[in-house]
Amino acid sequence: xxxxxxxAEDLTLAERRLREHLKVFTAERPEPAPSLxxxxxxxxxxxxxxxxxxxxxxxxxxxxxDGLRLLIGGRRQP
Amino acid sequence: xxxxEALIERTLTGDMTAFERLVERHQAVVFRTAARMxxxxxxxxxxxxxxxxxxxxxxxxRRQASFRTWLLQITxxxxxxxxTRSRRRRVxxxxxxxxxxxxxxxxxxxxxxxxxxxRGRLQLKLGxxxxxYRALVVLRDLEGLSYDEIAQVLDxxxxxxKGRLHRARGELIxxxxxxTYDWELPE
Numbered sequence: 001x002x003x004x005x006x007x008a009e010d011l012t013l014a015e016r017r018l019r020e021h022l023k024v025f026t027a028e029r030p031e032p033a034p035s036l037x038x039x040x041x042x043x044x045x046x047x048x049x050x051x052x053x054x055x056x057x058x059x060x061x062x063x064x065x066d067g068l069r070l071l072i073g074g075r076r077q078p
Numbered sequence: 079x080x081x082x083e084a085l086i087e088r089t090l091t092g093d094m095t096a097f098e099r100l101v102e103r104h105q106a107v108v109f110r111t112a113a114r115m116x117x118x119x120x121x122x123x124x125x126x127x128x129x130x131x132x133x134x135x136x137x138x139x140r141r142q143a144s145f146r147t148w149l150l151q152i153t154x155x156x157x158x159x160x161x162t163r164s165r166r167r168r169v170x171x172x173x174x175x176x177x178x179x180x181x182x183x184x185x186x187x188x189x190x191x192x193x194x195x196x197r198g199r200l201q202l203k204l205g206x207x208x209x210x211y212r213a214l215v216v217l218r219d220l221e222g223l224s225y226d227e228i229a230q231v232l233d234x235x236x237x238x239x240k241g242r243l244h245r246a247r248g249e250l251i252x253x254x255x256x257x258t259y260d261w262e263l264p265e
Contacts, residue, residue, distance in 0.1 A: 014251045017261075021254060022219050024197045030118055032109035032125060037101045040129045045094055047130070 082145040089136060101129055104146060107221065108153050114204065114216040115157035116164070124160050128153040143230045150217070150231045158209050203253045211246035218243055 011019065080099065088096035108128055113121035131152050139148055204212055213232055217223045228243075229236040254261045 015247050018247055018251050018254070019219065021200060021261075022215075024193055024200060025114070025220055028193070028197070029106075029110055030113040030121065032105050033122065036105055036109065036122060036125060037098060040101050040105075040126055040133075041094060041098045043126070044097060044130055044133045047134070051134075 083141075086136060086139065086145060089133075097133060100145070104149055105129065107146065108149060111150060111153050111216055111221060112157055114201075114220060115154070115209070115212060116160045117201065117205065120160050120164070124153070124156045127160075128156040131156065143227075147223075147227050147230050150221075150223075150227075151233070154213055154231055157213075161209055200254075203250060206253055207246060207249055210242070211249055214239070214243045214246040215250060219247075 082100065082103070085096040085100045085103075089100065105125065109121055109125045112124040112128070116124055128149065132149050135152070139145070143151075204215065207215065210232065214228065217228050217231060218225075223231065225239045226236060228234075228239050232239075234242070
């Protein structure tokens, strides 16, 4: 099935009429700006480059939190 | 043409040129779907959001559906999120879309202007449908997806797709019929 042809199916008279109306959309399709792909790939690159360090910082902070909880919990026990 | 599967594998190993190929291949359908869901003003942001979510979610892509279907599912979620934000800002994206199209300053021949105006009015009516119904009409009647693909994109039972699509079309027909000019024009 192509993107340009609505699929064949049993339609009521009104639905067939609706298909006619919708042809104004299929006749002229909105196209993304040529810069979209460039912007997406550039953003993906830098997000990937900061993701690992941020995850490491997050894990480090979580480990400190766990350690502190253990320390405080240990002191409270009789 | 290198299949999506191969490009996905290469992207997962860190090859960004493979991801670029995937984006170039699928950006048009993502953008069209976003434009019909949220209006042209927000379509670029929604498309970018969807493509980036896909990039980060690629390791969890289970391959139960095609990459395109999975990407459209993400696009649909991004569009619904954008619509929710728009509603909070009390902005009607469909009305905005109509204004954009009608207020296009480029000089156009009369016929083109009429078509442009009709498209704007139809976009407005489409925008009055609830997001689920709008998505059904866009995916089936404008993008030509199968019922099975629509069920996966919208995460609804296959058996419900046909019935809900019929109701969605019915609502759109009623909206168009409310204005004789809108309903009779394409004759």
